Amino acid sequence: MRTAICERLGIEFPLFAFSHCRDVVAAVTNAGGFGVLGAIAYSPEQLDTELTWIDERVGGRPYGVDVLVPSKIDASALDVDARLADAIPERHRDFVAHLFSKYGLTAPPSGVSLGPVAGPAARSAASPAAGSADEVGRRVTAAGATGLIDVALKHPIGLIASALGPPPAEMVAQAREAGVPVAALVGTVEHARRQVAAGADLIVAQGTEAGGHTGDISTMVLVPQVVDAVAPVPVLAAGGIASGRQMAAALALGAEGVWCGSVWLTTEEAETAPAVKRKMLAASSLDTVRSRSRTGKPARQLRSAWTEEWDAAQESPGPLGMPLQLLMAEEAMARIGAAAERGEPGAVELANYFVGQVVGQLDQVRPAREVVYEMVSEFADAVERLHRLSG
Amino acid sequence: MRTAICERLGIEFPLFAFSHCRDVVAAVTNAGGFGVLGAIAYSPEQLDTELTWIDERVGGRPYGVDVLVPSKIDASALDVDARLADAIPERHRDFVAHLFSKYGLTAPPSGVSLGPVAGPAARSAASPAAGSADEVGRRVTAAGATGLIDVALKHPIGLIASALGPPPAEMVAQAREAGVPVAALVGTVEHARRQVAAGADLIVAQGTEAGGHTGDISTMVLVPQVVDAVAPVPVLAAGGIASGRQMAAALALGAEGVWCGSVWLTTEEAETAPAVKRKMLAASSLDTVRSRSRTGKPARQLRSAWTEEWDAAQESPGPLGMPLQLLMAEEAMARIGAAAERGEPGAVELANYFVGQVVGQLDQVRPAREVVYEMVSEFADAVERLHRLSG
Numbered sequence: 055m056r057t058a059i060c061e062r063l064g065i066e067f068p069l070f071a072f073s074h075c076r077d078v079v080a081a082v083t084n085a086g087g088f089g090v091l092g093a094i095a096y097s098p099e100q101l102d103t104e105l106t107w108i109d110e111r112v113g114g115r116p117y118g119v120d121v122l123v124p125s126k127i128d129a130s131a132l133d134v135d136a137r138l139a140d141a142i143p144e145r146h147r148d149f150v151a152h153l154f155s156k157y158g159l160t161a162p163p164s165g166v167s168l169g170p171v172a173g174p175a176a177r178s179a180a181s182p183a184a185g186s187a188d189e190v191g192r193r194v195t196a197a198g199a200t201g202l203i204d205v206a207l208k209h210p211i212g213l214i215a216s217a218l219g220p221p222p223a224e225m226v227a228q229a230r231e232a233g234v235p236v237a238a239l240v241g242t243v244e245h246a247r248r249q250v251a252a253g254a255d256l257i258v259a260q261g262t263e264a265g266g267h268t269g270d271i272s273t274m275v276l277v278p279q280v281v282d283a284v285a286p287v288p289v290l291a292a293g294g295i296a297s298g299r300q301m302a303a304a305l306a307l308g309a310e311g312v313w314c315g316s317v318w319l320t321t322e323e324a325e326t327a328p329a330v331k332r333k334m335l336a337a338s339s340l341d342t343v344r345s346r347s348r349t350g351k352p353a354r355q356l357r358s359a360w361t362e363e364w365d366a367a368q369e370s371p372g373p374l375g376m377p378l379q380l381l382m383a384e385e386a387m388a389r390i391g392a393a394a395e396r397g398e399p400g401a402v403e404l405a406n407y408f409v410g411q412v413v414g415q416l417d418q419v420r421p422a423r424e425v426v427y428e429m430v431s432e433f434a435d436a437v438e439r440l441h442r443l444s445g
Numbered sequence: 446m447r448t449a450i451c452e453r454l455g456i457e458f459p460l461f462a463f464s465h466c467r468d469v470v471a472a473v474t475n476a477g478g479f480g481v482l483g484a485i486a487y488s489p490e491q492l493d494t495e496l497t498w499i500d501e502r503v504g505g506r507p508y509g510v511d512v513l514v515p516s517k518i519d520a521s522a523l524d525v526d527a528r529l530a531d532a533i534p535e536r537h538r539d540f541v542a543h544l545f546s547k548y549g550l551t552a553p554p555s556g557v558s559l560g561p562v563a564g565p566a567a568r569s570a571a572s573p574a575a576g577s578a579d580e581v582g583r584r585v586t587a588a589g590a591t592g593l594i595d596v597a598l599k600h601p602i603g604l605i606a607s608a609l610g611p612p613p614a615e616m617v618a619q620a621r622e623a624g625v626p627v628a629a630l631v632g633t634v635e636h637a638r639r640q641v642a643a644g645a646d647l648i649v650a651q652g653t654e655a656g657g658h659t660g661d662i663s664t665m666v667l668v669p670q671v672v673d674a675v676a677p678v679p680v681l682a683a684g685g686i687a688s689g690r691q692m693a694a695a696l697a698l699g700a701e702g703v704w705c706g707s708v709w710l711t712t713e714e715a716e717t718a719p720a721v722k723r724k725m726l727a728a729s730s731l732d733t734v735r736s737r738s739r740t741g742k743p744a745r746q747l748r749s750a751w752t753e754e755w756d757a758a759q760e761s762p763g764p765l766g767m768p769l770q771l772l773m774a775e776e777a778m779a780r781i782g783a784a785a786e787r788g789e790p791g792a793v794e795l796a797n798y799f800v801g802q803v804v805g806q807l808d809q810v811r812p813a814r815e816v817v818y819e820m821v822s823e824f825a826d827a828v829e830r831l832h833r834l835s836g
Contacts, residue, residue: 055835242731243805262653263663271730272654272663274685274694275802279730294665303665303694305834306827339662339670340633411666414634436697437835443696444446444828 055433057310059256059288062235063088063116063212067430068311069301070258070290071422072120076104077323080111081422086430090118090215090313098201105209118213118237119206121199121225142382145371150386153363157400159393200224207232215239215258216249218267218351226253239292239313241269246280250287257284258313261293265316265410267353268293268344274307281308296412298432302440316410317429321422329394330356330407331419339414348387348408350379356413358406360390446824448701450647450679453626454479454507454603458821459702460692461649461681462813463511467495468714471502472813477821481509481606481704489592496600509604509628510597512590512616533773536762541777544754548791550784591615598623604647606630609658609742611643630683630704632660637671641678648675649704652684656707656801658744659684659735665698672699687803689823693831707801708820712813720785721747721798722810730805739778739799741770747804749797751781 057068066086073079079089091108093101101119108117203225206214214229215237216222221229229236230253237256238249246257259280261273269276273293281289288311291304296317304312319326320334333356343357347364350373355361360383364370373379393401448459457477464470470480482499484492492510499508594616597605605620606628607613612620620627621644628647629640637648650671652664660667664684672680679702682695687708695703710717711725724747734748738755741764746752751774755761764770784792 057834243729261663261665263666271802271805272652272665272685274652274664274691275654275730275805278688278690279805294663297669299669299698300665302697302831305831306693306697307690308827338634339666411662414662414666414670434835436699437831440693440696440828441832443448444825 055305055430057288057305059290059310062288065116067426068290068305069426069429070118070311070313071318071426072313072315073318073324075318075323075325076108077325078318078321078422079117080108081321081323082318082426083108083112083115083117085423085426087426088116088118088212090120090213092120092122093202093206094120094122094199094217096202098205101202101205102208105206105211109209114210116212118215119202119209119211120215120217121202121206122217138377138381142374142378143371146374146382149364149369149371150382152369153360153386153404154389156363157359157404159390159398159401159404160396203228207234213237213256216254220245220249220252221254223252237290240280241271241276243276243279243283246284246289250284254287256288256290258290258292259309260313261291262344263354263411264293265342265354265413266408267349267351273304277304277307277309293410294412296410296415296429298429298434299436300412301429301433302436306440315408316412317416317425318422319407319409320416320419321425322419323422326407327391327395327405329391329402329405333358333402333405334407334409334413335417335419337409337413337416339411342409342411342413346373346379348380348383348406350374350376353408354410355408356406359400359403360387360406446821448679448696450681450701453679456507458817459681459696460817460820461509461702461704462709462817463704463706464709464715466709466714466716467499468716469709469712469813470508471499472712472714473709473817474499474503474506474508476814476817478817479507479509479603481511481604483513484510484593484597485513485590485608487593489596492593492596493599496597496602500600505601507603509606510593510600510602511606511608512593512597513608529768529772533765533769534762537765537773540755540760540762541773543760544751544777544795545780548750548795550781550789550792550795551787594619598625604628606649607640607645611636611640612645614643617644628681631671632662632667634667634670634674637675637680641675645678647679647681649681649683650700651704652682653735654745654802655684656733656745656804657799658740658742664695668695668698668700684801685803687801687806687820689820689825690827691803692820692824693827697831706799707803708807708816709813710798710800711807711810712816713810714813717798718782718786718796720782720793720796724749724793724796725798725800725804726808726810728800728804728807730802733800733802733804737764737770739771739774739797741765741767744799745801746799747797750791750794751778751797 059068065088069087071082072090074092074095079091083089217239221236235255238254239258240246259277261276262268262270277291289309290311290313291309292313295312295314301312341357342354343361344352344354345361347361390401390404394405450459456479460478462473463481465483465486470482473480608630612627626646629645630649631637650668652667653659653661668682680700681702681704682700683704686703686705692703732748733745734752735743735745736752738752781792781795785796
């Protein structure tokens with residue numbers, strides 16, 4: 055199948071794979087799709103290493119990088135000299151301690167730091183691979199994203215995506231100079247218009263059913279409205295897409311391609327933590343929730359004791375804003391993840407990860423390459439059926 | 446376009462129009478689609494009158510009837526001898542009085558009763574056309590629905606639909622005997638399986654973006670799962686469908702047709718109250734909310750001062766269950782609607798109606814027949830584009 059975006063980016067299928075896992079990015083790109091690495095997981099140095107690893111494996115085939123630049127962030131994060139962690143209130147720390155005690159988590163091994171936690175994100179939420187709490191928090195500021203963008207543009211990337219808020223003018227200018235198109239994720243028509251005005255070359259219209267940070271409007275309703283609002287700027291559909299039938303539906307709505315995150319989380323390549331992967335394979339589409347408990351902004355994720363406690367417990371102080379909640383949650387989730395891998399049942403109850411409603415469709419572990427081929431094949435069948443029905 | 450359901454029901458396009466308005470039902474049926482009258486709006490005698498009116502206008506073309514049979518209802522409603530209205534607590538009555546005072550509504554004209562309020566429902570919510578409060582409340586019980594079913598089956602209907610919960614065994618038996626297929630609306634895969642086990646011949650899989658009573662799962666995610674779960678039972682897609690592109694997307698997902706409600710609310714024929722119609726034409730897709738404030742169950746509707754006050758005001762006692770909240774809300778909404786038509790600004794703020802997220806697409810008043818033809822034409826274009834893209 056060939057849409058204009060295929061021609062423009064030099065790909066066979068307009069199937070974009072968002073992943074924090076370099077293996078998924080390379081596998082999808084090599085299968086004829088377009089892998090996009092979620093860069094927020096990395097420090098600039100680590101990102102450089104990851105992209106070099108990908109460069110060595112894709113033989114010049116195109117891939118992209120996604121950064122997280124929220125338009126509204128906690129004021130304390132803007133003061134890069136302040137120790138971010140100090141801005142977390144006592145009662146929020148106490149609530150985390152209460153959860154650890156309530157769910158019977160053993161003391162974390164000494165020296166535990168912010169390590170890889172639950173693998174690749176469904177899309178733009180952060181999963182810090184390393185670095186101090188401060189570094190992690192700052193990476194989601196405009197200044198922090200700039201360091202990642204600088205690194206990304208030194209590699210032969212085919213796309214740079216901004217996951218929250220309009221792309222910063224500097225990012226657009228840098229990308230333009232490097233000849234790299236800029237994509238932007240949106241959840242409303244108004245945001246889509248704003249992104250195009252800010253210089254986005256490609257809009258990813260993401261429905262509420264998506265994993266990670268989402269709005270309220272469903273993919274079915276959002277995509278045609280965004281397509282009409284920003285034409286002739288091409289639109290990719292995101293949210294609720296993990297099969298060829300869903301891909302065909304997205305293209306029927308007027309999208310030029312699809313942007314998928316969740317479907318890669320249960321692939322062989324995904325670095326998703328085993329306990330969380332098992333939860334995903336067992337989950338139905340009713341087992342996700344949009345919660346502010348992991349990042350400070352509404353993000354769809356597996357419903358777990360963590361989301362239930364933060365969102366509904368009487369003692370909950372309520373989540374902080376971004377990036378403080380993200381910082382606190384990721385630090386706690388690193389320890390929860392480690393405990394879950396040690397088989398501690400309370401930790402397994404708490405553990406979760408960003409994923410969309412399509413989690414109900416994910417019931418086996420397969421290579422990413424096989425997922426691409428199956429989606430493309432089912433897409434062709436769906437289009438053929440439609441064509442037959444329409445006479 | 447011809448799907449199996451077209452053959453079975455004898456229609457040209459698998460486009461089902463749910464409406465409380467007989468004019469819409471007749472117009473869509475006459476245009477080659479399939480109109481379905483929401484019967485809960487009527488007493489058995491009135492339903493008989495409405496169906497006779499339709500019979501006289503559709504020249505034997507097929508149409509259907511939808512009843513509302515909730516599986517869980519307030520226990521007080523089961524005692525058909527109790528005066529339902531007496532079961533509404535004092536503080537809920539007081540809160541309604543507080544709202545009337547806060548929004549400056551003038552006293553209702555004497556003798557005002559439960560009259561037509563805001564026109565046809567997006568789907569299954571009730572809009573009592575007449576009758577005492579008790580009668581209205583009881584119509585949403587199994588016993589109440591039976592009276593409507595008896596009347597409906599005396600007309601040459603082509604389908605009978607059950608909007609909430611599995612169709613009662615008696616309804617299935619009666620329909621079978623009359624040779625009328627039974628359709629059932631569902632929001633989860635589990636409910637779809639249960640409906641088929643209870644005897645449903647056709648499943649309407651309705652996503653969270655739909656108007657009226659909805660679940661959490663989006664149409665994009667729900668439809669393929671339901672199609673796979675109940676095959677070979679045919680599935681219609683509902684929620685987020687008001688254009689030919691969305692219709693094509695629904696069929697790409699595996700549906701045999703589409704079930705639309707919201708799109709008819711702004712047609713020329715619709716009996717939607719003028720003040721509410723104006724709100725719908727101006728609304729964006731962000732202007733709906735799933736709220737229990739009109740029926741006692743989560744139902745998507747226009748966000749208005751009514752939903753905001755019930756759902757978020759400090760003084761709100763919180764909505765009652767079904768049918769008590771429905772009873773109280775419809776009585777209040779009848780008076781609010783009348784005041785809105787008199788131009789009282791507070792009443793206009795409170796007024797709302799059931800509608801899906803597609804309300805953001807509805808920006809002009811057109812004949813229902815024209816809506817059908819435009820959807821069918823855009824459907825053909827979307828399929829043609831897809832076919833071209835897939836090479």
